[in-house]
Amino acid sequence: MRTSRSMFIPWAPALITLALSAPLLAQTLKDPTRPPGEHVGSAGQAQAPLTLSAVLGSQPALAIINGQVLKVGDKVQGWTLRHIFKDEVLLVSAGQQQKLTVFDHSAVTSAYQNGH
Numbered sequence: 262m263r264t265s266r267s268m269f270i271p272w273a274p275a276l277i278t279l280a281l282s283a284p285l286l287a288q289t290l291k292d293p294t295r296p297p298g299e300h301v302g303s304a305g306q307a308q309a310p311l312t313l314s315a316v317l318g319s320q321p322a323l324a325i326i327n328g329q330v331l332k333v334g335d336k337v338q339g340w341t342l343r344h345i346f347k348d349e350v351l352l353v354s355a356g357q358q359q360k361l362t363v364f365d366h367s368a369v370t371s372a373y374q375n376g377h
Contacts, residue, residue: 313361
């Protein structure tokens with residue numbers, strides 16, 4: 262009877278190393294199909310575009326951005342909330358500014374009713 266010897270495959274360590282490093286390589290590549298407005302978080306995940314849902318109160322004013330209730334000075338996706346106005350907010354990050362406006366549902370409804 263033959264004794265079994267374990268088989269050594271010379272390319273197996275290289276294959277295992279390649280399989281384990283594939284997720285790391287995928288995280289460092291930039292997706293050329295990603296829309297320019299999307300930010301990428303620290304884990305390589307695409308972050309949702311910032312959306313202002315509502316502005317609440319006035320003393321202190323609060324804004325709901327991407328489902329989070331924020332006040333002036335709070336941060337969301339690397340942006341700092343600088344000002345809250347009646348129907349818009351101003352965000353700043355690394356010398357850039359971004360305005361978000363509350364979506365006007367009545368404009369869509371009236372356009373839909375008028376057939377436009």
